[in-house]
Amino acid sequence: MLTKGIDVRASPTHNVGLFVTEPIPTGTVIWLPCTKCSRWSKEEVAALPAARFQALDTYGHLLTDGSLLLPCLGAYLMNHSCEANVLDLGLDFGLAVHDIAPGEEVTCDYATFVEDGGWSMECRCRSPRCRGSVTTEQGRDPDIKWAWHERIEAALLSAPSVDQPLHDVLTELSEPYRRILSGKTDLAQVSTGASVCAPAFVTR
Numbered sequence: 006m007l008t009k010g011i012d013v014r015a016s017p018t019h020n021v022g023l024f025v026t027e028p029i030p031t032g033t034v035i036w037l038p039c040t041k042c043s044r045w046s047k048e049e050v051a052a053l054p055a056a057r058f059q060a061l062d063t064y065g066h067l068l069t070d071g072s073l074l075l076p077c078l079g080a081y082l083m084n085h086s087c088e089a090n091v092l093d094l095g096l097d098f099g100l101a102v103h104d105i106a107p108g109e110e111v112t113c114d115y116a117t118f119v120e121d122g123g124w125s126m127e128c129r130c131r132s133p134r135c136r137g138s139v140t141t142e143q144g145r146d147p148d149i150k151w152a153w154h155e156r157i158e159a160a161l162l163s164a165p166s167v168d169q170p171l172h173d174v175l176t177e178l179s180e181p182y183r184r185i186l187s188g189k190t191d192l193a194q195v196s197t198g199a200s201v202c203a204p205a206f207v208t209r
């Protein structure tokens with residue numbers, strides 16, 4: 006499920022991407038894997054024709070049990086940036102780690118999807134800190150994880166006080182979100198190591 010105020014438009018880095026139409030402050034939850042997202046079981050994944058699997062794996066996420074999740078409401082169109090403004094490490098949703106202004110593209114870091122083992126792509130994100138290529142192995146790199154961790158914890162300070170358009174569904178589905186609302190800002194205390202659509206694509 007994707008938050009409001011986001012449009013699909015042509016992207017300079019990929020064919021299309023998600024662009025903000027109204028300001029999104031730091032600490033806003035941008036998307037979460039929900040019960041309406043499309044899912045394929047491990048058995049269904051194994052039975053997919055190769056081309057169909059490749060297409061779904063490009064936009065979706067392989068989870069720890071071998072199932073595949075395709076985020077709903079266009080959330081699957083979120084592009085990668087090596088300086089992403091949305092991060093999900095240790096959470097079960099994507100959190101804005103910067104203020105995102107109208108016209109800016111919403112991006113996440115594909116290296117956080119560590120369950121999608123062996124996956125890589127050449128990056129064209131144009132960030133001065135571009136890693137050149139993105140691999141899921143980078144999601145296990147302590148320096149990269151620590152940089153994400155610091156940005157997420159800074160954003161968690163704002164999360165309880167900003168408008169959260171996804172509040173109702175998050176309150177119902179997300180234990181990390183409930184912990185944040187109860188005042189926890191330390192990622193180790195917020196993270197459950199599981200996703201709302203367990204098993205997780207997130208890791209601590």
Ligand SMILES: [Zn+2]
Pocket residue numbers: 006037038039040041042043076077078
């Ligand atoms: Zn969904």
Ligand SMILES: [Zn+2]
Pocket residue numbers: 086087088128129130131132134135136137
């Ligand atoms: Zn890059």
